[in-house]
Amino acid sequence: MRAVHKRYLREFFPAMAGYVVLIFASVYWLRTLDGTVARTAVTLLPAIPIAFVLRAMIRVIRDQDELERRIDLEAIAIAGGLGGFGFFSYGLLLNAKVLEAPTAASVAIWVFPILMGLFGVAKCGIRLYYRSHE
Structure with a gap:
């Protein structure tokens, strides 16, 4: 496996693990929240690690x-x-x-x-x- 692909996996798997944790946490947490701002912030939390997944994908494509x-x-x-x-x-x-x-x-x-x-x-x-x- 080339170095560019190893780097991709080092970036991809932690981001996906973060996504899995945050999707479950946000769904659970939303049950207890009132208010649009708080619900919006908690709902969008899983998007943060997905942004890092996209970054990893862009970097690997750029460097291939x-x-x-x-x-x-x-x-x-x-x-x-x-x-x-x-x-x-x-x-x-x-x-x-x-x-x-x-x-x-x-x-x-x-x-x-x-x-x-x-x-x-x-x-x-x-x-x-x-x-x-x-």
């Missing part, structure tokens, strides 16, 4: 070689396209009342995880493609 950067660019383009198309199609189905409408929060909370999940799947597929075409 050209092929790795190309793979990541193609993967994020595919993930963004598929995710956007999926949410657009879902919105059309909701608008046509084909599906029962969920709350806005239950849809919004899934946008980023779906984007990152699709990025991971697309990256694996693109890597396999480039390995088979060497």
Whole structure:
């Protein structure tokens, strides 16, 4: 494993551990809070470690070689396209009342995880493609 990827893992795992702790803590803590400012601050606490995850991702992409950067660019383009198309199609189905409408929060909370999940799947597929075409 190259140094750039080791650094990424050193930055990624502590940030994700912080996210897991803060998501559970904030959900628990919100039950006891009143007031918009306090609830807003506690609700957004888990976003802080996610910002560090994004920082780690940006740094690793910036410091990779050209092929790795190309793979990541193609993967994020595919993930963004598929995710956007999926949410657009879902919105059309909701608008046509084909599906029962969920709350806005239950849809919004899934946008980023779906984007990152699709990025991971697309990256694996693109890597396999480039390995088979060497």
